[in-house]
Amino acid sequence: MTVRELQEKILKLKKETNTAILAHCYQAREICEIADFVGDSYKLSVDAKNIKEENILFCGVHFMAETAKMLSPQKHVYLSNKHAGCPMAEQMDKDMISAIRAQEPDRTVVAYVNTTAALKTVCDVCVTSSSALRIVKALDNDKILFIPDCNLGDYIRRQCPDKDIKLLQGGCPTHARITVREVTAAKEEYPDALFLVHPECTPKVVELADYVGSTTGIMDFAKKSDKKEFIIGTENSIVEHLQYDCPDKKFYPVSRDLVCHNMKLTTLPDIYNTLAGIGSGNGDAFEIIMDDELIVQARKCIDEMIRLGG
Numbered sequence: 461m462t463v464r465e466l467q468e469k470i471l472k473l474k475k476e477t478n479t480a481i482l483a484h485c486y487q488a489r490e491i492c493e494i495a496d497f498v499g500d501s502y503k504l505s506v507d508a509k510n511i512k513e514e515n516i517l518f519c520g521v522h523f524m525a526e527t528a529k530m531l532s533p534q535k536h537v538y539l540s541n542k543h544a545g546c547p548m549a550e551q552m553d554k555d556m557i558s559a560i561r562a563q564e565p566d567r568t569v570v571a572y573v574n575t576t577a578a579l580k581t582v583c584d585v586c587v588t589s590s591s592a593l594r595i596v597k598a599l600d601n602d603k604i605l606f607i608p609d610c611n612l613g614d615y616i617r618r619q620c621p622d623k624d625i626k627l628l629q630g631g632c633p634t635h636a637r638i639t640v641r642e643v644t645a646a647k648e649e650y651p652d653a654l655f656l657v658h659p660e661c662t663p664k665v666v667e668l669a670d671y672v673g674s675t676t677g678i679m680d681f682a683k684k685s686d687k688k689e690f691i692i693g694t695e696n697s698i699v700e701h702l703q704y705d706c707p708d709k710k711f712y713p714v715s716r717d718l719v720c721h722n723m724k725l726t727t728l729p730d731i732y733n734t735l736a737g738i739g740s741g742n743g744d745a746f747e748i749i750m751d752d753e754l755i756v757q758a759r760k761c762i763d764e765m766i767r768l769g770g
């Protein structure tokens with residue numbers, strides 16, 4: 461079967477099962493093509509609130525499907541590959557943050573959305589990479605604990621020098637892999653290219669950037685720019701999407717190694733099998749099941765993110 465034939469089957473099943481497909485932009489091109497909504501973490505959170513279909517199929521990682529479930533608790537939400545998790549989301553737990561809260565109760569706890577629902581229950585507000593600066597600036601408390609990504613936290617802290625932002629040691633293993641040496645080598649090879657980087661990269665890498673932003677921030681910047689060449693400092697699927705969308709420009713990965721293996725677990729057959737499982741009700745589809753009380757408690761900081769970030 462060709463990719464196109466499988467995509468056609470998926471589109472048919474999607475309609476028959478009354479399912480909306482949400483895909484993070486780190487997904488492969490053939491997956492983005494059959495999705496109803498494609499975007500960065502913030503856009504997908506907002507989209508998840510307004511789905512009309514009875515079922516949501518999330519192509520991304522576990523915390524994203526969990527966020528969609530919290531925002532649309534009356535819907536059935538499925539993750540297309542049950543093994544797709546985000547290592548950063550597992551780095552800190554509820555007890556650890558509760559203990560810090562007890563020691564420093566005057567800090568507002570700001571959680572990157574890449575966290576588990578259980579951890580979100582002890583946080584005050586969520587942020588994503590595209591909304592973090594806006595939200596931190598909007599907070600009326602200047603004392604903040606920012607978790608778990610210390611690289612994104614450092615990027616925000618530099619732009620809010622009046623705030624006392626405490627960080628812990630957490631972060632994205634994929635973005636943290638980019639080294640200054642790789643950036644310098646890419647800049648030497650492509651001297652006319654702008655370097656566009658995600659704030660999950662280390663501060664030394666971020667310092668070398670011409671633009672810092674979320675995945676869709678990077679894509680929008682490159683599309684609107686008059687420049688013709690770009691070195692991309694985020695997951696390599698963005699290089700592929702940009703090259704496809706802007707054939708007259710050139711996009712270079714800063715490192716061939718910049719692949720999130722969790723995001724890449726999902727395949728078109730996974731999506732087909734999940735939709736077939738939804739259709740037959742045989743339990744083959746991986747549904748996100750959450751306790752009502754957990755949804756109520758964890759959702760507060762996501763609602764706060766949307767209120768402050770909108």
Ligand code: 13P
Nearest residue numbers: 500501588589590674675
């Ligand atoms: P954004 O979608 O906010 O750019 O975050 C990237 C990421 O690493 C998601 O897991």
Ligand code: SF4
Nearest residue numbers: 521546547632634720
């Ligand atoms: Fe998690 Fe990083 Fe992969 Fe995003 S790119 S899902 S933050 S490991």
